[in-house]
Structures are given as C-alpha cells and as structure tokens.
Amino acid sequence: MSDLLAGRADIAAGLAVRGADAVGASVRATLVSHDVPARLAAADPALWGPAAEPAALTRLGWLHAHRHSRDLLPQLAELAAELDDLDHVVLAGAGGDTLAAEVLAECLGRPLTVLDTADPGPVRAALADRPARTLLVLAARHGLDRTTDAHLRAYRQAWADEGPDAARHVVVVTEPGSELAARADELGAVVIPAEPGVAGPWAALTAFGLVPAALAGAPVAEVLDEAEALTGALDRDRDNPALALGAALGAAPGTGRDTIALVPDGTGLDGLGRWAGALLADATGGRVLPVVSESPDSPGATGPGVLTVGLGGALGAGVGPGVAADVAVNGPLGAHLLTWAYAAAAAAVTLRADPFAAPPEPVDDDAAPESGPPSSVEGPIEVYAPSGAPADLTGALRWLLDGLGEREHLVVTAYLDRHADAAVTGLRPLLARAAGRPVTFGWGPRRPQHTDPHGRHLQITGAVTDDLEVPGRPYTFAQLQAAQAAGDRRALAGRERPVLRLHLTERAAGVAQLLETAGRTRT
Structure with a gap:
C-alpha cells in the first residue's frame, strides 16, 4: 500500500484514484488518442460500435441524470413533508431497480426496507413493522413483476381497514407512459417519473435511486452536488479519475486479471461494492468478473488473476490502512456513483462490449419445481x-x-x-x-x-x-x-x-x- 500511496493519483471533486496507471497506462493512452474522454462526456452513442449504437442512443441519460434529477428535489421535499407520519419506508421492485437506492440509504446511514424477494420471512417481517406508518415505494421501468405485484397485494390487504387513505401509502417510480404509471392512476398513488431508458445499476442518480433514499431521509441533494462537482473532469485527458479507473478496468483482462475484486477499505461506503459489481457485470457482459469481497483479507480478494480495487469514503487522496489493493478509489458518494458509471462505460470501449445490451431474460417465476427424490x-x-x-x-x-x-x-x-x-x-x-x-x-x-x-x-x-x-x-x-x-x-x-x-x-x-x-x- 505504501507504493500505491507514493504513486500518481488522478483527483477531481474530492475523489482520488491511485494505482490505475500502473495497470492501464497504455489503454488510457489509446482511449485518449481516440478522443474517448470527450466523446463519452458528450454522450456519443457511436463509441461502442454500430451494433450497440441504437441502444446507446436511449441509454446514456445517466451521464446527466444528476442534473435532471434536481427537478425532483422540490417535489420530494413536499412529499416528505406531507407524508412525515409514514416513517417506515419500504422499497419493492426487481433487484436492478432497487440496488442503487438500497446502497444509497445504507451508505448515508438511513433506514430503508427493501423487498426484492418472494421469501415469506422478510415479507412477513416488513408487513408486521408499523403497517399504518408504512410508505411503499414501487419501482419498475415498465410493469410490476410477479413478486412486486405480490408485495403490493399483501400491503393493500394490510391497509384494507384504512379505506381511501390507503392510496397515500404508495409512491410509484416508473418511466412516463408505462403500464405501472397507468396502474398507479387506478390506485390513486403518487407517480414520480424516472429518466427514460436508464435502468438497473445505471439508474443510481435517477429517480430509481434517489426517491426511495430521499423518502427515507437521505440527503440526496448533497449526492447530486458531489456528482456535479466531478462533471468538469470527465472530458479531460488528465486529472480525470473516472478515465483512470476505466482504463485500469479495461486493461485488466489483457494482463490476465479478469476478476475484479471490490474490497471495502474501512473508510466508509462499505455497501458500494455491491452496486459497482452489478454495474460492471452489466457493462462488460461477462468479460470481467466482479467479486464483492467481505474484507481485504478475505479469500479471493487478492492473488493471481485478480485486480484488487479498494473502495472508500470521502478522504480525498486517502486509502484505508492495510489494504493490499492494486487500485484505490476514495471520495464522496455522489462522485463515486458517476465515476464508476463512466469507468464501466469506458472499460466497455476497450473490451469491445455493449454496455447497454438488453439484460438477460428475468428468472421464470412460473416454472414448476422438478419432481423426484434427492440424491x-x-x-x-x-x-x-x-x-x-x-x-x-x-x-x-x-x-x-x-x-x-x-x-x-x-x-x-x-x-x-x-x-x-x-x-x-x-x-x-x-x-x-x-x-x-x-x-x-x-x-x-x-x-x-x-x-x-x-x-x-x-x-x-x-x-x-x-x-x-x-x-x-x-x-x-x-x-x-x-x-x-x-x-x-x-x-x-x-x-x-x-x-x-x-x-x-x-x-x-x-x-x-x-x-x-x-x-x-x-x-
């Protein structure tokens, strides 16, 4: 770690990336020679090739979502004041649409109950926890999957005795004109529109990530400020931590390190690796394997074939003690969210991956379990x-x-x-x-x-x-x-x-x- 601290850092907006050039200097030079920093900052959909361009045209809204999301802040403040008696916020939705909000609330120290499972245990526990004071946030780009529909049905039954007032217990986050938006009108629920085309972990700085966290009391305006502060660095060739990280991630498989271990370094933001791992899986389509490690000394966190990335909080150029990382990323949460999204997209350029390809088909929730005895x-x-x-x-x-x-x-x-x-x-x-x-x-x-x-x-x-x-x-x-x-x-x-x-x-x-x-x- 002393070598890492002694090396050059890319720093902007209080976020520092160290060690990246030791891994990705040549890849970074190639990206710069093709004007990738400026093109990516300008949301050029041609960066990932002709086949990827149609999807990229509609999926690059995450680059400026932190600015568009400012328009939500007055509505969120008004809604939070109106519903201040509902102090148990429950987020129900598919994993990709709930992960960012869960990590935001966790990193900012705010309580948020997340339901993205059909296991009866957590569903029963959530229903039993202050049902009369529960605010249910439904998050989906289009319509509800079977599990989230089940959550809504269970809560509506729990609120059945409350009559018309039950509608005020539900807030919907969805794309404009979606099936869920129409259903929300039938429920009489508040609808907050999400950035069209931006989904899954890419949507961290959109309504999908911000609304549940804000209703749980998280200071999301500060997160948007932190992301905005980084924006000026994204088109630069130097002093661009997002470019440095993206070059290292893209270069790693070429050096035999196709596993990216995401390790909390003890300086805060410990849950961030779950979101960053899902983002890298999305962006690279399996060309790198993100592994979220429990601690720096966990098996698989370091070793041959592994690029170890330490993650930490707002310490500027600091890194946690005793973390044997190849690359260290430290800074405020909002800057992290934008840095990792940019870096994942830049890595996809190097890896010739389509970062916005259609996600895999969802798990079939209507499959009959196989019959037959255990072995x-x-x-x-x-x-x-x-x-x-x-x-x-x-x-x-x-x-x-x-x-x-x-x-x-x-x-x-x-x-x-x-x-x-x-x-x-x-x-x-x-x-x-x-x-x-x-x-x-x-x-x-x-x-x-x-x-x-x-x-x-x-x-x-x-x-x-x-x-x-x-x-x-x-x-x-x-x-x-x-x-x-x-x-x-x-x-x-x-x-x-x-x-x-x-x-x-x-x-x-x-x-x-x-x-x-x-x-x-x-x-």
Missing part, C-alpha cells in the same frame, strides 16, 4: 446432485469445485431470507479458499446473470414453515419463490451450466452444517 439426505440438507456427480454432500461439493476450469468461477445463489439466514454468506470465502478460484454470492433472484457462461452453480433453497398467501392469486409467497428457483435452474440447464442444488429442510441447522462441511472441503 442423498444428510441431516437437514437434501442434496440434489446433477448427473455424474457424487450423491453425498461432501462429494458433490468437491465435484463442483474440482470441475472449475482455468477461466471458470463458482456462483452461489441463495433463495433464502437475507436477514434471518444471513450466516449463509459465509460460504463465499470458505468455498473461495477451497477452490482457489473466484466465488461470487448472491440472493435469488437478484443474482446478475451476465457471467453465467463461465460459471458453475450452487443453488441453496430452504423449507418454509410459515408461508404467506398472495391475496387474489392462486399461489403463496413460498410457491412463488420455489418457482423462481426452479426457473433459474431450468435457465442454467438450457445454457448447459452445472448446477448443484442443496435444500435446507431446517434452515439454521442446515446453514450451520453447510458451513462446517464447506470449511472441511478441499479441492
């Missing part, structure tokens, strides 16, 4: 091993890890309760240590699917002891979640990706046994 049962864990794999738990895990090729990684997806079952996240470092290969972890169905072509998969599901009906629908939340997990497995099978499924018949005991087994597993 083995070990205490509270049912093992559903694929053909050719050992039937027992330890053997199946070893088979999954031993089969990882030189360019492959392991994807762990848990269709569980990310609060009550949070201990299962400990699998990622245990399996990374055992595999010696990159391992990612995600909560279903949020997991990005861009990296599936190079992945082997471990899916974890769990029994539900206290299910919840979906009002007006012929299925329960648990049945909806089971269908999502089955749809995920079916999609992976269609791409000929190996999937080992472990079903926990008793969740807490199953997680404990799984962690113990993974800790003993070696390739």
